[in-house]
Amino acid sequence: MTTKTHQTEPHRSALGRRRFVRDALSLAGVGATAGLTRALPRSAKAASADPTSANDRKLLFVVCAAGGASIIDSFLPISADEAGSEELADTLDTYPSDWIVQPPDSEIRCVRALEDTSYYTTSYSMADLLSRHYRDMLVVTHEVTSVNHAVAQKRAVTGADVNGGRTISEAVAEIHGASLPLANVNMAVGGYAEPGGDPSLPVSARAEFIAAPRLFALATDGTRAISGAPDRARMDQIRQTRLGFEQAGAFSKTFRAAPLLEGYLEARERARGLEELELFDELLLFANDEIPTNLGLSPSPMLAELLSVFPRLAHDQWEQQAALSFLLAYYGVTVASTLSVQAATVQDGDDLISTPLAFDFSHTDHRTAQNVMWGRISLVLDGLITLLKSFDYLGDPSQGKMWDRSLIYVATDFGRDKVRPAGANRWGTGHDLNNGSLLISPLLQGNRIFGGVDPTTGLTHGFDPRTGQPDRDAQQREGDIYSVIAQAMGVDFPGRRDMSALVR
Amino acid sequence: MTALTGRYAAVICLAMAAACHDQTEADAPEPMSESGRNRLVWKRSHALEADLAAALSLPNDALCSELGSLSCVREVHLTSLGGHDPIGQGMYRPLAAPMLTTSLAVERVVTSACARRVELDATGEPEVFDAIDLHADAPQPSSDAHRSTTQTLVRRFLGRDPVSAEYEQLGALVTNPQGTPSSGSAYALASCIAVGTSAEFLFF
């Protein structure tokens, strides 16, 4: 491993420091002046203290289909009667035509929920997602550059380092979340959870890793609901005293410039801005009867709305991730959220609604894994979009619906083998570079397929990124997908590829 | 190891087994030479929990729980406090550096533990806050009670003696934010939180 090495991080400028303090005070001041309402949350008011930036702000959701989600088993399926011969149809990963659904007016089609998914249950149908949101959906074909899970996952979010190693979430957070306390959160696993490799990334754009989304509310305040804790004013006094105590001691004097210490002290100050937003109750994903009565806590005021689209919120971390990502965006705290399905099997009553190893269970039972897991992805996509379409950004009607500024990128590692034993419905597949991605956003040219698939091989081919016309000799790469998102989100960087045909 | 005045003074104190803070509280020379290497290590969740329990003479499971039953250190804030759970969460490496919420998690854990210690000391034989009356007003900053309390906390959390400026800084906590005298228990709690959440407790 070649280590990128730096003596210390660059010292932040005095101007930058003053700007941070100003922002933090601004957030705190606004937050203290008004009571919380669901229509106009306190934190949202704080964020809207800078209306210009709030008006232009974009929201990115990176939904990671970990393990290898195949585009030809989801939103670019091949019908058996397109393969050219019965023999070929039987040995390629094709579906009977009546297993494929296509809403009227939709350019995109998908595989329906299958009846036989072994011991697993498809908890949601891709067809429902498509019928509701096809106008904003794009299928973009590509070929990635690694079939190693960890490497491919990281490349899926860094565009194979097309932007100096920054993840797309980091890049979006830098542009749209500079004044926000938690601009970028990451709830994913594996390569999707790794930070990008750009050491010049501002601290404010770095991802906050959240391992337990349902409990994240508890990390947003230093003392709330702690039995016997000092009140806020006293805590502020303690913190001020602590600073003086630290500065008086030899430890801080000796290690004043230690990057680890500097970073911690700066984050500690920024955390006070987070605390002032009073997100504790807004983010608490527990029902009333799950919260001890003596703590003075109440569930998120959005809980009913969340449960209407995420019914397993109490026990399914996947739905918890989605719910938290929505809330953090709604309250104006976050502009980039990354979530991912996990390796663990999830049980819902008697049903197993997630395969072991997520999409990588395709090694054992390809079709079952793809259908069950794509259904699981689709449930969260539909829930997120439904919420984003329902609520005004920051609870402020003048900001418009959240969806108008949102983009969802369904990232995955790579595709899967395109062939199967003749006529098999249950078989295992290896990893394949060839695949495609699903993007959903009103900021993109929706209801389109960019690229295509050869029904005689199962392999996808690319397109001309400026005209959008299919090109059988072209292949898009991770950097192209990254560039589409960046362009739609108003993120520019040297080397960004022109993907105008895909962007509204 | 060079002859270090402050260090040996502490040894002398230990040998004398007496409150000889006068020999340990001289402030360091100004300007004090700074490290050029500046390579500290983050104290991770396991050691943080062990050190907090030892500092406050509490069992681990009495330190902090969220929502009445969830361990703050081992469950709710594990990642934020630098731990990792390879089996339960599929996280094979801990975070490289603290996150934004780390300081808040530290405050929650330490505040909970300190509150528990103050409560126990106020209702039974005191283990930590034995130099002050927790039911009376806070001691004066110039009092032996304040000096002893400060020394106890700094020794217990940081393993060393305080310097004079540190006594002065913590003296601010004998009054509440409104400027009126603080209670003994509120002073004890505040001092405990201030020292227990200081950066020196978290990095080494």
Place this chain on the structure above:
Amino acid sequence: MACAGVLWSATVGEAEASPLAPRIACAEYPDSPLCIGRVWTCETCHDSTDPPSWNPFGVEVMLALGGRSMEQGLADGLGQLEDADSDGDGLSNLEEIRWGTNPGDPTSWWIEPATPEGDNPYYDLDQPDVEFAYRRAMTVFCGYSPSYTPRAELRALDDSGAWEHLHHALSACLDSAYWQQVGVAAIADPLIKPILPVGADSDVIIAGFRVVLGDYDWDYRLWRYLMTGDRDIRELLTADYHVIESADGQLERIEGAIADPVELEQLAGGQPLEPEHRAGMLTTQWFLMSNTMFSALPRTTAAQAYRAYLGMDLSAGEGVWPIEGEPLDIDDKGVAQATCAQCHSTLDPLAYAFSYYEGIVIPTGNGRYRAERPRQLMPNWPDQDPATYLLGQQIGSVVEWGQAASQTQAFRMNMTTLVFEHALGRPALPDEHEELIELADSMEQDGHSANRLIHRLVETRAFAAP
């Protein structure tokens, strides 16, 4: 295009970058940290490998070659560039090679820390400080910080007495339940990569059977056993035994095959592999199951062995050591294509020997050795078995793979690095590389003991100097 493994492309337009380049470079600069127990990575010259693009150093190397092949011109070309600063970060290319930073990356550089001036009565700055080291050693290896009294007692000792006291305390830490059960196990997490739903604690039940595909606790126990008690850590790659744990936490060797515990209504979870086919951590049921899975040619298994135990991640362009005539594309995955071949010419010959070991077999048989497996799964498997190579050395089996690997400088460097990074929470910095290499080299005279390595580590400037 299906490249069934990691992909690394390094074609350089008309003049292709030879995957031999890293080895040629390291022959020129054998003392560079970029070459100790490793070879140059692709990043040294490339910004991207697909599509290929070059960093400023890579561009200048290409120009310096002047049309010559890597074999003919690289050594000379590198020599011409030593005084240049290709990436413009203020350090010459030669300085960067000596420090181990990247001469083609302007964000990778190194300046030695300033020497402290003036007095600091609390810390012995820039040199090993025994009290500083004591606090670190206790916190890292005992799991708690030393309290006031032991620190004061340490201060009362003279320097040699204080270090002796530290080592005495450290020995107790290394024998403690914390280190043996928690601390040392944490180092192994990214090597073993446990997955709860298919491990021994799985609660997933299908058709009356728990979905236990392997039991990673065997792996952790073997790791913990060999990384403690002054044992020879080379046996991590050579052990033909396994380890059990008594109720009081004592680890003991157990010989012979251990049947899968089917009485627990699970399909796997033992260590049924015959001892003669074992190579320590490389052949546990969990390692083979979780890496090979259903692959005919277990490239992921070989790559993980290379990454985890020799410190070289082929998917990141590390450890490229191509074998002439490879890859054979023995399983017809298209890896002979140019974009794949530059990596697979190392990876495939690294993996052939693993083909005899099962990954997942339904319903039973995970991790077993089966001589006929390669031919059954790969019709192109030749009559004469393809030769397996590790770092250019031909080997005959996974057992030999482990034996050869365990003797390498790469293994010693990797094991030292794992311990170093666990202790300090970060990779070694350029001014620490020399100490890191010395630590790794000391393992041969210390009987390859992790404990003794740790005792040496705590006296280094990297660990002990504030």
